[in-house]
């Protein structure tokens with residue numbers, strides 16, 4: 001196969017086919033594939049914003065950095081999303097990698113939020 005370093009033509013027809021006869025194509029061209037991906041990305045980012053708001057709220061119920069990190073809960077989330085991946089036919093390695101990155105990012109934000117809070121009983125900044 002030759003390499004031409006040109007981006008694919010979004011409006012061209014198919015250049016390859018899957019060998020699996022059961023494969024049902026979804027789109028007529030790459031532009032249509034990308035419209036669908038872009039529409040999903042809008043929903044995914046909106047959902048990430050909503051998830052982030054709950055992660056922020058979680059900081060109100062924690063005493064220290066270990067509780068912010070909550071490693072047992074992290075593992076529970078990974079196990080749960082891997083089971084969901086299987087149920088929905090998502091690629092498990094993609095789901096796991098995404099969630100490990102997401103959780104790491106959310107924890108970093110939660111740790112920052114935690115430093116900008118005060119103890120409910122003493123009023124001490126933590």
Ligand SMILES: C=C(O[C@@H]1C=C(C(=O)O)C=C[C@H]1O)C(=O)O
Pocket residue numbers: 054055058067068069070071073074077102103106107110
């Ligand atoms: C939101 C929480 O805090 C952190 C963030 C998590 C997440 O993004 O799912 C999970 C555990 C914690 O590391 C929580 O403890 O539930």
